[in-house]
Amino acid sequence: MSKRPTVEQRLYWNETRPDRVSHLDVRDPARCGPCDGRPCVRVCPAETYLWEAADGRLVIRFENCLECGACRIVCPHDNLDWRLPLGGRGICYRYG
Numbered sequence: 001m002s003k004r005p006t007v008e009q010r011l012y013w014n015e016t017r018p019d020r021v022s023h024l025d026v027r028d029p030a031r032c033g034p035c036d037g038r039p040c041v042r043v044c045p046a047e048t049y050l051w052e053a054a055d056g057r058l059v060i061r062f063e064n065c066l067e068c069g070a071c072r073i074v075c076p077h078d079n080l081d082w083r084l085p086l087g088g089r090g091i092c093y094r095y096g
């Protein structure tokens with residue numbers, strides 16, 4: 001039986017032209033610490049968000065973003081400053 005591909009392997013099939021600055025940001029980092037379940041981390045199909053427990057902060061790997069918008073919807077505190085990458089940058093799906 002074949003092993004399931006990792007997120008990195010699946011993302012390889014897409015082409016990304018990352019913006020120089022992140023198109024994703026947290027409005028108030030202090031709200032992420034006590035956030036119940038951190039749904040942005042769980043819902044993102046590209047593992048864009050990573051909770052660094054040792055530092056108590058949310059890391060955003062914006063280069064991974066597939067621009068689906070799910071994280072913006074599930075954040076219970078409306079705490080994500082979400083916009084599209086500038087100048088046509090961002091994800092470019094190879095297969096539609």
Ligand code: SF4
Binds near residue numbers: 031076
């Ligand atoms: S869901 Fe919102 S408040 Fe919770 S960790 Fe993510 S960005 Fe922070």
Ligand code: SF4
Binds near residue numbers: 044069
């Ligand atoms: S828009 Fe979609 S792919 Fe991008 S960070 Fe949010 S959930 Fe992840």
